[in-house]
Amino acid sequence: MILKNNICKKDIFYLIDKYSHAIPRVEAEMLLEYLFNCARIDLYIKDFKVDETIEELYDSLVSRRISGEPVQYITGRAEFMGLDFIVTKDVFIPRPETELLVNMTRDTLNVTQTKNPKILDLCTGSGNIAVSLAKLIQEAEIVATDISEPALKIAEKNAVRHNLSDRIKFYKGNIFNALIFAKNPKFDIIICNPPYIKEDELPYLQKEVKVEPEIALNGGGDGLDFYRIIAKESHRYLKKFGSILLEIGFGQKKDVENIFSSYNIFEIYKVIKDFSGIERAMWINLL
Ligand SMILES: C[S@@+](CC[C@H](N)C(=O)[O-])C[C@H]1O[C@@H](n2cnc3c(N)ncnc32)[C@H](O)[C@@H]1O
Structure with missing residues (x-):
């Protein structure tokens, strides 16, 4: 005793x-x-x-x-895809369900048989998606962007930590505007876990989530702002038959499908549920 x-x-x-x-x-x-x-x-x-x-x-x-402080902010570390990431209050804490997007990327490359893929990770945050992809797909060239300078600094540190800084290029800017200085910004895959919480729901989030950067959560009035921009602009940055892989929030599947379908240039190829049965990852192809 x-x-x-x-x-x-x-x-x-x-x-x-x-x-x-x-x-x-x-x-x-x-x-x-x-x-x-x-x-x-x-x-x-x-x-x-x-x-x-x-x-x-x-x-x-x-x-x-x-x-109410998340354990990851206390320890300064978060695990994602079995890898250890530096996190601070400047970045969104990587979530297990976002691993679906990384696994979906591998499936996409298998289906499309793309060699030496060029992948864009929009809204990279701590760089968890970009770094995991660089680690898993040796021949991939990766570009990662975010509007938040402090977040990008953490993402760059994570690339260094995993010895991948020569494989990932980071750019700062508002969604696709970040690519203004990128060389030949045409990608096989655009992957994005955007902010997707409705603005008026922000005050009611769990106290642990409320301490995360609001800019990482706020998806506008109906939570769909980022999907609209990606649907409108992505064709300029995708190679022919390229793919878009998106994380979506609870109950957003129909709305996101409608946004992309309205352009008549996309095929909604697949939607995958997370461990709680929520439709979470969407795979869209450019026709
Ligand atoms: C939900 S977090 C995702 C972070 C990381 N990719 C992940 O999956 O864990 C969304 C990210 O979008 C970034 N962001 C917010 N508004 C943006 C904008 N207008 N342009 C680019 N990035 C933006 C935030 O800084 C934040 O890092």
Whole structure:
């Protein structure tokens, strides 16, 4: 039995369990990984010293978490596609469902048999999509853009961290305007996880989401602003028979399909559901 009065030595399991009523175990582990600067597995196989100072530090991390700060902003790290990414309050925290877009990119390249693909990651944020694609598709040339200078700085750091800075070019600007200085901006695939929350829903988001940059969330009055712009402009930046891969929000499938169908130059090829059964990733081809 572990006693709190130091009669018995406290160990890491005492800390893992200490706030089990308040935070999920996985988050307790993430905070302890950060505190001990170790891998998660080390928590279970190494014998870390848990003294009063460590316990106090852990308590303060947990209290930040309980007050609504996402664990990824506390630790400065987020996992995406099995890779470790630097995140700060300047960037949107990569979500597991966005991995669908990365996997869809690989499917697209298999179907179209494209060699040496040129891929544009619009609204790159922390660079999680661009970096994962560069890692997974060795022969891909990748361009990543964002309107936020601080976000792009983090994305560039993530490219450096994964030794991929020579494979990804970053440009700052408003959606496609960012490509004004890009050389030959014609792509086989445009991939984008845009801001897609309706403006009037922003005040009602979970407190953890509200601390993310508003610019990463706000999709305009009906949440569809970015899809309209991509539908209108993308043909100028896509190669013939190129593909657009989009993340979409809950209940947006019909509206996004209608936006693209109204141009008569696109085929809605596939929509994939996420782990919760929500239609989440849309694959559109330019005809
Ligand atoms: C939902 S986040 C996606 C981040 C990342 N791609 C991901 O999937 O986790 C949307 C991103 O769009 C960027 N953004 C917002 N408005 C933009 C605009 N007008 N032009 C380009 N990027 C924009 C934000 O800075 C943010 O990084």
